[in-house]
Every structure is written in structure tokens, then in C-alpha cells.
Amino acid sequence: MDSQSHYFDEEPDVLSRKSTVDLVLPDITTTLTTDKGVFSSQRVDSGTNYLLQNAPIPKTVIKSALDLGCGYGPIARTLVHRFPEANIFAIDVNLRALSLAEENLGDLGVSVLHPDSVDRNLQFDLIWSNPPIRIGKSKLYDLLETWLSRLTTHGEAILVVQKHLGADSLSGWLNKNEFQAEKLSSKSGYRLIKVTKK
Numbered sequence: 001m002d003s004q005s006h007y008f009d010e011e012p013d014v015l016s017r018k019s020t021v022d023l024v025l026p027d028i029t030t031t032l033t034t035d036k037g038v039f040s041s042q043r044v045d046s047g048t049n050y051l052l053q054n055a056p057i058p059k060t061v062i063k064s065a066l067d068l069g070c071g072y073g074p075i076a077r078t079l080v081h082r083f084p085e086a087n088i089f090a091i092d093v094n095l096r097a098l099s100l101a102e103e104n105l106g107d108l109g110v111s112v113l114h115p116d117s118v119d120r121n122l123q124f125d126l127i128w129s130n131p132p133i134r135i136g137k138s139k140l141y142d143l144l145e146t147w148l149s150r151l152t153t154h155g156e157a158i159l160v161v162q163k164h165l166g167a168d169s170l171s172g173w174l175n176k177n178e179f180q181a182e183k184l185s186s187k188s189g190y191r192l193i194k195v196t197k198k
């Protein structure tokens with residue numbers, strides 16, 4: 001991606017060049033289509049991989065789950081595998097990412113949507129996200145406030161955030177607002193944060 005382009009642009013201006021990446025986890029191995037102009041197009045991001053290796057499986061029944069900022073879909077793909085009974089949603093603003101996610105997930109029953117198209121009344125028992133830290137603090141906080149407030153009363157979100165990109169200040173902000181943030185684990189500069197509503 002050149003210096004003018006961002007993985008969160010609605011319409012990436014880098015030329016499309018599709019390729020594939022392998023998602024390899026203890027419980028699922030699969031190949032996903034990716035492209036230039038989307039986040040971590042060469043390989044599954046190490047933060048995403050950390051989340052998928054370490055996110056706890058909730059004890060409650062998961063009827064609806066959201067991959068917030070899905071990119072080409074590695075998190076949603078894993079949610080489908082781990083929660084086969086749930087309605088899975090995958091949202092992103094990058095239209096190229098949405099098209100890839102549709103290609104990778106559409107046949108599996110995942111609802112791949114632009115955030116503006118999600119039914120306002122929907123709530124989620126589970127949200128997993130490698131959030132777009134690079135959009136800037138104020139936009140990020142707005143984004144998290146919007147979607148985390150749509151957790152059900154017993155719902156939980158698991159976020160992976162790099163320590164040097166503000167994981168601790170994000171937790172502090174969440175705790176000062178209507179959420180409870182708990183550090184679940186930390187490794188190689190990544191933090192896994194569990195968020196519930198107060």
C-alpha cells in the first residue's frame with residue numbers, strides 16, 4: 001500500500017492484485033482470498049492470530065456474533081467454525097474488504113455488511129475485533145462506543161490491541177465510560193481485552 005492509501009479507505013486506490021492467505025489455527029485450517037488495499041493482505045495479521053488463538057469461548061449460548069472491522073474475514077471465518085448455530089455478522093467500511101469477505105464467507109451464511117446497513121435493533125452476544133487503531137483515537141472511541149453498546153446484557157467483546165498503539169489507555173477510557181475492560185492476556189506486545197457493559 002503506498003503512503004497515500006490506508007487499509008480503512010472506503011475505495012482503496014491501489015491496483016487490485018488478488019492472492020490467498022492460509023488461516024492456520026488448532027481447530028481450523030483454511031485458505032482465504034485477499035487483495036492489495038486491505039489490511040494485512042500478505043498473511044493473517046499476528047494480532048488477529050493472537051486473538052484467534054486465545055479468545056475464550058463464552059459459557060453462555062451465542063446466538064449472534066459480530067466481527068467488527070472484518071477485512072477479508074479471518075475472524076468471522078473462525079466465528080462461523082466455533083459458533084455454528086450463531087448468526088454471524090461481518091462489517092467493514094472498505095468496499096474491497098467487503099467484497100473479499102463476501103467471497104470468503106458468503107456461502108457460509110455470514111451477513112457481510114457495510115456498518116450503515118446493519119439493522120439498528122440488532123444486538124450481539126459476542127464481538128471479536130482487531131479494531132482499526134490507525135483511524136485515530138477520537139474516531140476509534142466513537143466506533144467502539146457505537147458497537148460495544150450493542151452488546152446484549154450478558155454479552156462480551158474481545159479486542160486485540162498492540163500495547164504501543166494504546167491498549168492501556170483504551171482500557172482506561174472504556175472503564176471510565178459505560179464499559180468494564182479487563183486485560184485477559186498479553187504477549188509479544190499485544191493485549192487481549194475483554195469488554196462487558198457495566
Ligand SMILES: C[S@@+](CC[C@H](N)C(=O)[O-])C[C@H]1O[C@@H](n2cnc3c(N)ncnc32)[C@H](O)[C@@H]1O
Pocket residue numbers: 007008009039040045048068069070071072073074075091092093094097115130131132133135143
Ligand atoms: C486492523 S483491521 C482488521 C481486519 C481483519 N479483521 C483482520 O483481522 O485481518 C481493521 C478493519 O476495520 C475496518 N474499519 C475501519 N473503520 C471502520 C468502521 N468505521 N466500521 C467498520 N470497520 C471499520 C478497516 O477497514 C479494517 O479492515
